[in-house]
Amino acid sequence: MKRVRKLAAWILTLAVMIPFVFTSVGCSQGADADTDSNQVVIWHDKEDAVAEALLAELNRLVPDVEFVLEKKTSLTDSLKLSGNDPSASPDLFIFAHDKIGVFAEMDILAPVTEFVSEETLSSYLDMTVDAVTYKGEIYELPIYFETLLFMYNRRYMQDEEVPSTTEELYSYMQANTGRGRYGFVEQHSTAYYSAAWIHGFGGSLISEAGEPLLDSDAVKNALSYHLKFVELMPGETEYSTVNTLFIEGQADSTIGGPWMVPSAREAGIDLGIAPMPVVDETGLSLSPYSGVQGVYVLKHAAESKKETIQQVMTALCDPSVGIALAQASGCAPANTACYDDPDIAEDEMVTAMRDTAQIATPMPNIPEMDVMWTVTGNLLSDVNLSGEDVETAADEAQKQALDLIAAMQ
Amino acid sequence: MKRQKRQVKPKKKRLPSSPKQRKITFWSYLCSAPSLILIGLVVVFPILYTGYISLTNMNVYHWFDFDIIGLDNYKRALFLVDSGFLSALLTTILWTIVNMAIQLVAAFVLASLLNIQSLKLRKVYKTLLMFPWAMPGYVSILLWKTGIFNSQFGLLNQWMERLGLQTVRWLSNDVSAFICCTVVNLWLALPFMIMIMDGALQSIDKSYYESAILDGAGWFRRTVSITLPTIRPIIGPAVIITVFTTFKQFDVVYLLTQQAGAKTGSHFHTLITYTYENAFITNNYGYSSAISILIFVLLLLFSWKFRLEEKS
Numbered sequence: 001m002k003r004v005r006k007l008a009a010w011i012l013t014l015a016v017m018i019p020f021v022f023t024s025v026g027c028s029q030g031a032d033a034d035t036d037s038n039q040v041v042i043w044h045d046k047e048d049a050v051a052e053a054l055l056a057e058l059n060r061l062v063p064d065v066e067f068v069l070e071k072k073t074s075l076t077d078s079l080k081l082s083g084n085d086p087s088a089s090p091d092l093f094i095f096a097h098d099k100i101g102v103f104a105e106m107d108i109l110a111p112v113t114e115f116v117s118e119e120t121l122s123s124y125l126d127m128t129v130d131a132v133t134y135k136g137e138i139y140e141l142p143i144y145f146e147t148l149l150f151m152y153n154r155r156y157m158q159d160e161e162v163p164s165t166t167e168e169l170y171s172y173m174q175a176n177t178g179r180g181r182y183g184f185v186e187q188h189s190t191a192y193y194s195a196a197w198i199h200g201f202g203g204s205l206i207s208e209a210g211e212p213l214l215d216s217d218a219v220k221n222a223l224s225y226h227l228k229f230v231e232l233m234p235g236e237t238e239y240s241t242v243n244t245l246f247i248e249g250q251a252d253s254t255i256g257g258p259w260m261v262p263s264a265r266e267a268g269i270d271l272g273i274a275p276m277p278v279v280d281e282t283g284l285s286l287s288p289y290s291g292v293q294g295v296y297v298l299k300h301a302a303e304s305k306k307e308t309i310q311q312v313m314t315a316l317c318d319p320s321v322g323i324a325l326a327q328a329s330g331c332a333p334a335n336t337a338c339y340d341d342p343d344i345a346e347d348e349m350v351t352a353m354r355d356t357a358q359i360a361t362p363m364p365n366i367p368e369m370d371v372m373w374t375v376t377g378n379l380l381s382d383v384n385l386s387g388e389d390v391e392t393a394a395d396e397a398q399k400q401a402l403d404l405i406a407a408m409q
Numbered sequence: 410m411k412r413q414k415r416q417v418k419p420k421k422k423r424l425p426s427s428p429k430q431r432k433i434t435f436w437s438y439l440c441s442a443p444s445l446i447l448i449g450l451v452v453v454f455p456i457l458y459t460g461y462i463s464l465t466n467m468n469v470y471h472w473f474d475f476d477i478i479g480l481d482n483y484k485r486a487l488f489l490v491d492s493g494f495l496s497a498l499l500t501t502i503l504w505t506i507v508n509m510a511i512q513l514v515a516a517f518v519l520a521s522l523l524n525i526q527s528l529k530l531r532k533v534y535k536t537l538l539m540f541p542w543a544m545p546g547y548v549s550i551l552l553w554k555t556g557i558f559n560s561q562f563g564l565l566n567q568w569m570e571r572l573g574l575q576t577v578r579w580l581s582n583d584v585s586a587f588i589c590c591t592v593v594n595l596w597l598a599l600p601f602m603i604m605i606m607d608g609a610l611q612s613i614d615k616s617y618y619e620s621a622i623l624d625g626a627g628w629f630r631r632t633v634s635i636t637l638p639t640i641r642p643i644i645g646p647a648v649i650i651t652v653f654t655t656f657k658q659f660d661v662v663y664l665l666t667q668q669a670g671a672k673t674g675s676h677f678h679t680l681i682t683y684t685y686e687n688a689f690i691t692n693n694y695g696y697s698s699a700i701s702i703l704i705f706v707l708l709l710l711f712s713w714k715f716r717l718e719e720k721s
Binding site: 083084107190238239244245371373374378380385386400403 | 468469470472473474485555559560561562578581582668669670671672673674675676686687688690691692693696
């Protein structure tokens with residue numbers, strides 16, 4: 001019996017130990033994995049049209065390199081787990097610029113200036129280069145950018161009715177909201193959208209140094225002022241409700257991203273795009289966040305495939321890439337040379353986006369921003385949907401943000 | 410009060426096992442080894458690894474170069490036990506009790522109806538009742554959110570409008586959000602419980618009922634004295650599993666009320682959604698792992714208590 005018990009103990013120990021053995025073997029294999037220096041793996045989370053356009057351009061510009069584009073739905077989470085493992089992570093990936101701080105602090109990124117000269121980057125829009133710079137280093141090659149736009153349905157809102165100020169917008173909403181119809185809808189309790197109003201009051205969610213600013217007067221004033229608009233909008237704040245109301249013709253105007261445009265056009269909407277209204281009180285335009293989509297280089301690839309990555313990054317600076325991706329995505333290219341192309345220069349959406357870029361605020365790329373999305377979302381929902389006092393809710397949100405940022409360390 | 414004398418059980422003498430018994434035991438363990446290793450791989454290893462990470466400073470700033478920092482994360486995690494945490498814990502206990510009570514009663518009633526001898530189209534009903542289980546939870550929850558509870562397009566508000574009533578934002582306050590989440594959770598969880606109850610009911614020897622009927626026992630007496638005691642040991646493990654699944658519920662509550670970019674205004678939190686918002690979003694894996702281990706210990710304590718009650 002003793003022997004059998006001993007055997008049982010061994011089997012149970014093995015059951016616990018084998019996973020550790022597997023893991024360590026996996027890790028060591030990863031480190032020794034033979035890398036094919038002529039193959040470049042790129043992760044992305046973009047729609048198929050964008051991926052196909054990028055692949056076609058890369059194959060044309062760098063025919064000697066084999067490209068593997070892999071779509072990842074939880075790209076950032078996957079990179080957090082495997083960003084330093086050459087056998088499990090890509091060489092390059094395409095993502096918005098707001099995660100730069102997180103990945104740079106994790107030390108998995110190589111600065112793109114190792115492959116692209118600063119002189120080349122000087123032909124890019126300043127806003128896009130600023131957005132991809134973290135602690136003085138440029139970690140992403142900007143390709144195109146997106147921002148929110150004021151869109152309206154010409155069937156219900158005539159060009160001359162388009163509000164140029166927020167008070168005009170409010171008057172329009174009062175006159176055109178009711179009986180299942182809305183004068184204006186937006187994702188009013190979402191941080192990404194509400195930031196436009198906060199910036200319009202000269203405020204910000206977080207400082208460049210990573211200090212939350214939710215209890216600032218500008219934020220409180222913006223939230224208090226925005227409340228009267230929220231009262232004339234539906235209670236739901238998610239994308240599907242807002243998008244459906246506009247697409248179905250139940251809302252005359254909205255603030256939305258370029259991703260709304262294909263479905264609006266498909267629905268036969270005569271879509272108008274106008275500049276953002278100006279806040280009467282401050283004289284500042286509503287200033288939405290902008291997101292710069294571009295290519296990141298992982299550190300291991302920069303070391304093991306230097307020449308190939310150099311070729312690829314040089315090719316990605318070719319204006320044809322920006323043009324092809326802008327045409328596929330409906331977004332505006334980051335490289336100013338792309339605007340010499342007549343198709344791009346005459347595209348209404350792209351022009352509107354480029355104009356909005358003058359007033360848009362790049363999303364902060366510091367790691368602290370990760371917690372600010374949630375805390376600000378909670379603050380907005382407390383104020384707009386639960387009817388809590390702005391002053392109290394903002395102070396509580398500030399405290400929560402400070403606690404969470406402290407907990408990051 | 411007199412103290413009752415404790416009865417001391419006589420110690421059982423271990424009989425020397427025969428070579429044949431030893432061989433059987435050996436083969437049992439050998440045959441179980443692949444499963445045990447698999448369980449080790451998918452269950453034990455993640456727990457041990459989480460325990461290890463909870464002792465380190467693994468966060469954005471020390472992602473791959475983390476060090477062991479002892480119990481610091483646990484000290485910080487205990488600070489999370491504030492009024493919000495306790496409120497979430499109490500809400501979670503209430504959530505678990507309400508869901509389990511309704512689930513057990515509803516599953517028992519439906520399984521009993523399915524076992525009526527003269528019931529026609531039994532298989533059709535069973536398939537329909539299993540349907541929620543076949544759908545991915547994520548899809549079901551979002552369909553409920555948009556299709557039923559949405560204040561603009563949802564079915565409930567369309568009915569309210571037809572009846573000339575004021576439309577309601579169903580997910581915006583704590584009580585109605587709790588009720589809506591309970592309904593969706595029941596919809597998702599009932600198929601499993603019905604299946605277990607149905608199997609348990611079918612396993613009861615019909616002769617018990619025949620004897621009880623001959624003795625003049627009515628439906629209630631038969632249910633209390635035959636059905637419930639007989640199915641109890643069969644459904645016991647399923648109930649315990651469901652209690653823990655309900656206790657650590659995340660997706661129903663998060664997707665219906667707390668999803669980023671689609672918050673509804675409700676402050677209804679279970680323990681897991683609360684800790685997600687107050688720890689997991691920090692990208693501090695050491696700290697988050699310490700909280701996970703504390704919740705794990707809490708669940709172990711519940712499990713231990715349940716086991717004792719089950720034994721009694």
